Amino acid sequence: MKKHGKLLLALLLILGISVFAGGCGKDGNSSDGQDGDGTDGDTTVTGEAVMGGDIIVGITQDFDSLDPHKAHAAGTQEVMFNIFEGVVKPDKDGNLVPAVASDVAISEDGMTYTFTLREGVKFHNGALVTAEDVVYSLKRSAGLLETVDPEVIVTSALSCISDITASKDASGKEIVTVSLSTVNTELLGYLTSAIIPKDYENQANAPVGTGPFKFVSYTPLASLVMEKNPDYYGTAPYLDKVTFKISADTNTAFLELLAGNIDIFPYLTSEQASQLSGNYNIENGTANLVQALFLNNAEKPFDDIRVRQAMCYAVNRPEILDMVADGKGTLIGSNMFAGFAKYFNADVVDMYPYNVAKAKELLADAGYPDGFEMSITVPSNYQFHVDTAQVIVEQLKQVGITAKIELVEWPTWLEETYRGRKYQTTIVGLDANLAPSDVLKRYRSTASSNFLSYVNEEFDEIFALAIAETDDAAKVKYYKQLQEILAKDAASVYIQDPASYVAVSKKLSGYTFYPLYVQDMSKVYYVK
Amino acid sequence: MRYYIKKVISLIMVLFLIMLLTFIAFQVIPGDSALSRLGVDAEPEAVEALRESLGLNKSLPERFFSFLSGAVRGDFGNSYQYGKPVGELLSARLSVTVWLAVLSIFMIIAVSVPLGLVCSRKEGGVADRIITMVTQTLMAVPAFFLGIVITLIFGLVLEWFAPGAYIAPGEDFGGFLRYMIFPAVAIAVPKIAMTVKFLKTSVLRELKLDYVRTARSKGNSERAVLWRHVLKNALIPVITFMGMVIADVLAGSIVVEKVFNLPGIGRLLITAISNRDYPVVEAGVVYIGSVVLIVNFIVDLLYQKVDPRVRIK
Numbered sequence: 001m002k003k004h005g006k007l008l009l010a011l012l013l014i015l016g017i018s019v020f021a022g023g024c025g026k027d028g029n030s031s032d033g034q035d036g037d038g039t040d041g042d043t044t045v046t047g048e049a050v051m052g053g054d055i056i057v058g059i060t061q062d063f064d065s066l067d068p069h070k071a072h073a074a075g076t077q078e079v080m081f082n083i084f085e086g087v088v089k090p091d092k093d094g095n096l097v098p099a100v101a102s103d104v105a106i107s108e109d110g111m112t113y114t115f116t117l118r119e120g121v122k123f124h125n126g127a128l129v130t131a132e133d134v135v136y137s138l139k140r141s142a143g144l145l146e147t148v149d150p151e152v153i154v155t156s157a158l159s160c161i162s163d164i165t166a167s168k169d170a171s172g173k174e175i176v177t178v179s180l181s182t183v184n185t186e187l188l189g190y191l192t193s194a195i196i197p198k199d200y201e202n203q204a205n206a207p208v209g210t211g212p213f214k215f216v217s218y219t220p221l222a223s224l225v226m227e228k229n230p231d232y233y234g235t236a237p238y239l240d241k242v243t244f245k246i247s248a249d250t251n252t253a254f255l256e257l258l259a260g261n262i263d264i265f266p267y268l269t270s271e272q273a274s275q276l277s278g279n280y281n282i283e284n285g286t287a288n289l290v291q292a293l294f295l296n297n298a299e300k301p302f303d304d305i306r307v308r309q310a311m312c313y314a315v316n317r318p319e320i321l322d323m324v325a326d327g328k329g330t331l332i333g334s335n336m337f338a339g340f341a342k343y344f345n346a347d348v349v350d351m352y353p354y355n356v357a358k359a360k361e362l363l364a365d366a367g368y369p370d371g372f373e374m375s376i377t378v379p380s381n382y383q384f385h386v387d388t389a390q391v392i393v394e395q396l397k398q399v400g401i402t403a404k405i406e407l408v409e410w411p412t413w414l415e416e417t418y419r420g421r422k423y424q425t426t427i428v429g430l431d432a433n434l435a436p437s438d439v440l441k442r443y444r445s446t447a448s449s450n451f452l453s454y455v456n457e458e459f460d461e462i463f464a465l466a467i468a469e470t471d472d473a474a475k476v477k478y479y480k481q482l483q484e485i486l487a488k489d490a491a492s493v494y495i496q497d498p499a500s501y502v503a504v505s506k507k508l509s510g511y512t513f514y515p516l517y518v519q520d521m522s523k524v525y526y527v528k
Numbered sequence: 529m530r531y532y533i534k535k536v537i538s539l540i541m542v543l544f545l546i547m548l549l550t551f552i553a554f555q556v557i558p559g560d561s562a563l564s565r566l567g568v569d570a571e572p573e574a575v576e577a578l579r580e581s582l583g584l585n586k587s588l589p590e591r592f593f594s595f596l597s598g599a600v601r602g603d604f605g606n607s608y609q610y611g612k613p614v615g616e617l618l619s620a621r622l623s624v625t626v627w628l629a630v631l632s633i634f635m636i637i638a639v640s641v642p643l644g645l646v647c648s649r650k651e652g653g654v655a656d657r658i659i660t661m662v663t664q665t666l667m668a669v670p671a672f673f674l675g676i677v678i679t680l681i682f683g684l685v686l687e688w689f690a691p692g693a694y695i696a697p698g699e700d701f702g703g704f705l706r707y708m709i710f711p712a713v714a715i716a717v718p719k720i721a722m723t724v725k726f727l728k729t730s731v732l733r734e735l736k737l738d739y740v741r742t743a744r745s746k747g748n749s750e751r752a753v754l755w756r757h758v759l760k761n762a763l764i765p766v767i768t769f770m771g772m773v774i775a776d777v778l779a780g781s782i783v784v785e786k787v788f789n790l791p792g793i794g795r796l797l798i799t800a801i802s803n804r805d806y807p808v809v810e811a812g813v814v815y816i817g818s819v820v821l822i823v824n825f826i827v828d829l830l831y832q833k834v835d836p837r838v839r840i841k
Binding site for chain 2: 062064065072073143148150151153154155156204205219220221222247248249252253255256258259260261381409410411412414415416418419448449
C-alpha cells in the first residue's frame with residue numbers, strides 16, 4: 001500500500017499539481033534520516049570497492065556541442081569533465097591540481113606561466129600528448145589561432161594572454177610557456193579548458209581527450225556512452241562503462257528512477273528526494289550557483305539605492321528556502337556561492353534581515369510610500385526560479401510593491417534580458433569557473449556581461465587590485481571586500497546557493513561533490 | 529491527368545507558403561541563434577562573428593532564397609546545434625515516429641472497426657451502451673495523461689516494461705517494438721474512441737437507407753448486409769477522419785514522446801525551436817507539411833475507390 005501511495009504522489013507531481021509547503025511539504029524531511037547523507041564535498045564511502053561494472057546516469061538536457069571549446073552549457077561540461085582535462089584540473093575541494101601538466105610555475109610578477117608537461121600522457125586515440133597539442137589547444141580556446149573558428153567560445157579572461165610557446169628544458173622535458181600582456185594571477189582557473197589533439201577535425205562528432213573515460217558514442221536526444229580509458233596516467237576509474245542517458249525532463253527521469261533503470265540521477269527536486277527511497281541513497285550538496293533577484297540598476301526605480309535596499313529587506317529569504325526547497329540551501333548575501341568557502345564572505349549574509357517596517361520606511365524615503373509596480377522576468381525552463389518568483393511576489397505585496405512574473409523562453413532571456421538589458425528584475429542562477437574573479441567580473445562597470453548595469457568605481461579599482469595580487473591572504477581580503485561593496489550597494493537581492501540532491505543507487509558508492517558543476521564518474525564504484 | 533498536375537502544383541504552392549511563414553515567424557520572435565549557441569560568457573564581437581559565419585547578417589530575401597534553393601535540392605544545411613546535416617538528424621528520428629505511427633494506426637483500425645460494427649448492430653443494446661460509455665470517457669482523456677497512467681500501471685505496478693528505457697531499433701528490434709507498443713496504445717486509445725463513434729453514426733445513418741431494405745428483402749443475412757453493403761458506404765467519413773489521424777500521428781506527438789522518452793520528431797523540433805536552430809525547424813515544418821498534404825491526397829484517391837460516384841476531374 002505504501003508503495004502505491006508513493007506512486008500516486010509521483011503521479012500527482014507529474015500532473016503539475018504543485019505540492020506546496022504547508023501540510024504536504026512537511027513529510028519531505030524523511031530524507032534526512034536516510035543513510036548516506038553526505039555533506040558538501042564529502043565522499044560517502046561504505047563497503048569494499050569492486051573494479052568494473054556499467055552504470056547509467058540520468059541527465060535532462062542534450063549536449064550543445066561535443067567539441068569542448070564550443071560547449072558552454074553547464075549540462076555539457078559536467079559530463080565532458082570525464083573525457084577532457086586541461087593542463088590543470090579541479091579537485092573536490094576546489095583546488096587546481098596538475099593534470100596534463102605535471103608542474104606549474106608562475107613568475108613572481110604574475111606575467112608568465114610555465115607548464116612542464118607530464119610524460120607519457122596519451123590521447124584516447126593512442127597518440128602521445130606533445131607540447132604542440134597543448135599550445136594548439138590553449139591558443140584555440142583563447143582565440144589566438146591564425147584561423148579563428150567562430151563557434152569556439154573564447155572566455156574574455158583569456159584575452160590577457162599575449163603568446164603561448166612550446167620548448168624543451170635541459171632534461172628534455174616539454175615545456176609550454178604562457179605569456180601575458182596584463183597581469184592576472186588567477187589565470188590557472190581558466191586553464192582547465194580541454195587539451196585536444198592538434199588539427200583533429202572531428203572533435204564535434206568523435207571527441208578525443210585525455211580524461212579517465214573515453215568517448216564511445218552519442219545519439220542526439222538519447223544518450224552518450226563512454227568507457228574506461230585503460231591508458232589513463234592517474235588513478236584509473238573503477239567503472240568500465242558509463243552511459244549518460246538523456247531523459248525528456250526530470251519527471252520522466254523520476255519514473256525511470258522508480259523503475260530502477262538509472263543508477264545515478266543528479267537533478268532531483270526536493271519533493272522527489274522526499275518520495276524516493278528503497279534502492280537509492282540521496283546525496284546532498286550545493287549547486288554552486290548564485291541565485292538572486294537581479295535588479296537592473298540603470299532602470300527606474302532600481303537606480304535608487306534606497307529602493308534596492310528596501311527590496312532586500314522585503315524579501316524573506318529563509319521563507320523562500322522553506323517554500324521551494326524544504327528549507328535546504330545556503331543563504332548568501334552577495335555574489336559568491338557558499339561552496340567557494342575560501343572567498344565566501346559570511347559577514348554580509350545577514351546584512352538585510354527580513355524587516356517590512358524598514359523596507360516601507362526606505363520606500364517612503366525614496367518617494368514611493370505606496371510602493372510601485374514592477375515585473376520579474378524568469379526563464380520558463382527553470383521551474384526552480386519560477387517557484388522562487390512566485391514566493392517573492394507574495395512577499396513584496398507586504399510592502400506595497402505589486403510584482404508580476406513574466407515568463408520568457410531561454411533564447412529570449414539571453415537576447416532581451418541579458419544582452420539587451422531590457423528588464424526590471426530577473427531571477428536566474430549564475431555559475432562560474434574556478435577563479436574568484438570569474439564569479440565577480442560582471443560587476444565591473446565596463447564588462448559586456450554586466451547585465452545589471454551596476455556601476456561603482458571603488459569596485460572596479462579593487463577588482464583590478466585583486467586580480468593582480470600575488471599574495472593569497474591579500475587576495476582573499478580584496479574579494480571579501482568586493483562582496484561587501486555589492487551587498488552595501490544592494491546591487492541585487494541575493495538569495496541562496498541552492499541545495500542539490502543526487503539519487504545514487506545503493507549498489508554504488510563514491511559519488512563526489514565538487515564546488516563546480518561536474519559529475520565525476522571516475523570515483524564511483526560498485527560495492528561488494 | 530489534369531487533376532494530378534493541379535494537385536502537384538497546389539502541393540508545391542502550399543509547401544512554399546509554409547516555408548515562408550515559418551521563416552517569417554522566426555524573424556518576428558525574439559532570440560538569436562548565434563547568442564543561443566555561444567551562451568552568456570561570449571563577448572558581443574564573438575557573437576557578431578558567428579552571426580556572420582552562419583550567414584545571419586545577410587538580407588532577409590537573400591537568406592530565404594538561399595534556404596529555398598537548398599530545400600529544392602533536398603539539402604537543408606547543417607544543424608546549428610548538432611553540426612550534422614539536417615537530413616541525417618531528421619531521418620534518424622523518423623524511424624521512431626514512423627514505427628509509432630504504424631503501430632498505433634494498426635491498433636486503431638484493428639480495434640475500432642469491429643467495435644463500431646458491434647455497437648451499430650443493435651443500437652441501444654447492452655454492448656452498445658457499454659462501449660458508448662467507455663468511448664465517451666476515453667475520448668475525453670488526453671494522450672499524455674493516458675501515457676502516465678499506462679506507465680504507472682504497466683511499467684511500475686505490473687512491470688511489463690521499463691519506463692523510459694527506450695531501446696533503439698538498431699540495438700534490439702524486438703525490444704524496440706515491445707517498448708513501442710505502450711506509447712502506441714497511449715496514442716491509439718483516444719483515437720479509437722473517436723473512430724468507433726464516427727463509424728457507429730455513419731453505419732446507423734446508412735442502415736436507414738432504402739438500399740439496405742432492398743438488400744434485406746433479397747434474403748441477405750443481417751451480417752452480410754452490414755459487411756458487404758453498409759460498411760463500404762459507411763467508411764467514407766471514417767476515411768476522412770483516419771486521414772487526419774494518420775497525418776497527426778506522423779507529425780510526431782511531442783507529449784507522448786516526452787512521457788515515454790522517445791527520441792522522435794516532436795522532441796527534436798521542440799529542442800530545435802528552443803535553441804533557435806532554424807535549419808532543423810524549417811526542415812521539420814516542411815516534413816510535417818508534406819505529410820499532411822500527401823495523406824490528404826491519398827484520402828482523395830481512396831474516396832473514389834470506395835465510392836465510384838466520386839469522380840475526380
